[in-house]
Amino acid sequence: MNQRTSGSAKRSMQVRVSAEMRQRIIKGDIEPGAPLSELALAEEFGVSRTPVREALKQLQTEGLVEIRPRVGTFVTTPSRREITELFEMKELLEGAAARLLAQRGRVTEIDRLEGNLREADAAVARDDRERYAQLVQEFHDLLILGADNSKLEAHYRTLMNQLAYPRLVNTSLSQPGRALQSDREHHLVLELILEKDGDSAERVMREHVRASRRALLAGLPISSSNASIGTASP
Numbered sequence: 001m002n003q004r005t006s007g008s009a010k011r012s013m014q015v016r017v018s019a020e021m022r023q024r025i026i027k028g029d030i031e032p033g034a035p036l037s038e039l040a041l042a043e044e045f046g047v048s049r050t051p052v053r054e055a056l057k058q059l060q061t062e063g064l065v066e067i068r069p070r071v072g073t074f075v076t077t078p079s080r081r082e083i084t085e086l087f088e089m090k091e092l093l094e095g096a097a098a099r100l101l102a103q104r105g106r107v108t109e110i111d112r113l114e115g116n117l118r119e120a121d122a123a124v125a126r127d128d129r130e131r132y133a134q135l136v137q138e139f140h141d142l143l144i145l146g147a148d149n150s151k152l153e154a155h156y157r158t159l160m161n162q163l164a165y166p167r168l169v170n171t172s173l174s175q176p177g178r179a180l181q182s183d184r185e186h187h188l189v190l191e192l193i194l195e196k197d198g199d200s201a202e203r204v205m206r207e208h209v210r211a212s213r214r215a216l217l218a219g220l221p222i223s224s225s226n227a228s229i230g231t232a233s234p
Contacts, residue, residue: 013045013047013051014051014054014055014058015055016045017041017045017047017051017052017055018054018055018056018058018059020045021036021041021055021056021059021064022059022062022064022161025059025064025065025075025164026064026160026161026164026165026167027167028164028167030075031075032075032076032077032078032164032167033074033075033077034074034075035072035073035074036056036065036072036073036074036075037072037073038052038053038056038073056073060073062158062161062162063076063161063162064076064161064162064164078162078163080217080220083163083168083213083216083217083220084213084217086159086162086163087163087209087210087212087213087216089159090156090159090160090163090209091206091209091210091213092206093144093152093155093156093159094140094143094144094156094205094206094209095202095203095205095206095209096147096149096152096202097143097144097146097147097149097152097156097205098143098147098189098192098193098198098201098202098204098205099198099199099201099202100146100147100148100149100152100198101143101146101147101148101193101201102192102193102195102196102197102198102201103196103198104146104148105196107146107148109142109143109145109146110146110190110193110194112142113139113142113143113146113190113193114190116135116138116139116142117139117183117186117187117190119131119135120132120135120136120139120183120186121183123135124179124180124183127179129170129173129174129179130170132173132179132183133169133170133173136169136173136182136186137165137169139186143189143205144156168216171216171219171220172212172215172216172219173215174219175215175218175219178215181211182208182211182212185204185207185208185211186208188204189201189204189205189208192204
C-alpha cells in the first residue's frame with residue numbers, strides 16, 4: 001500500500017467513526033456528559049486510535065464533544081445559556097426559511113409539509129408523543145429544504161448537530177399541552193406560506209421557535225444558572 005492509499009484509508013476510517021459517533025450523540029444514544037474512550041472506540045470500530053482521535057477532534061469542532069487535556073473526552077452538555085443562544089440562531093434561520101419558502105410558490109416541499117401535518121394531527125389526537133416528536137423534526141427539515149438555500153441549510157445542519165436537537169424535542173413536548181399548541185403553530189406557519197405572506201410567515205415561525213425554547217427550558221432542572229441538558233432526558 002503506497003502512502004497516498006494509506007492516507008486515503010485512514011481518512012475513510014476517520015469519516016466512518018465520526019459519522020457514527022455524530023449520529024449516536026445527536027439521537028441521544030450516548031448521554032450528555034458521558035466519557036468517550038479512544039481505546040474502547042478503536043476496538044469497537046476495528047481501527048487504530050489515530051482515526052478515532054481525529055474523529056473526536058472533528059466532533060469537538062462541531063460542538064458535540066469536549067476534549068479535556070489529561071482528563072478525557074466527554075459528550076458535550078450545553079448550559080441553559082448555550083441552549084438559549086443556539087435557539088436564538090435557530091429562530092433566525094427558520095424564520096428566514098419560512099420567508100424564502102413563501103416566495104417560492106407551490107413546490108414539492110409544500111405537499112410534503114401538508115402530509116406531515118396530517119400525520120401530526122393524528123399523532124397528537126392519539127397522544128403519540130414519540131411519533132409527534134419525529135414529525136416535528138421532519139416539519140422543520142422540510143421547511144429548511146423548501147427554502148432552497150444551500151448556505152442557510154449548511155448553517156442549520158451544523159446548528160442542529162450542536163443542539164443534538166432530537167434529545168431536546170421530547171423535553172419540550174413533555175410540557176402539558178405543548179404538543180397540541182406546537183401542532184397549531186405549524187399549521188399557522190404553513191397557512192401563511194401558502195398565502196405567500198413571507199413577512200407574517202417569518203414572524204410566526206420565529207414566535208413558534210421562541211415558544212419551543214420556553215417549553216424546553218421549563219422542562220430542564222433549575223439547579224443552577226449553568227444547569228445542563230445532561231439530567232433533562234424525558
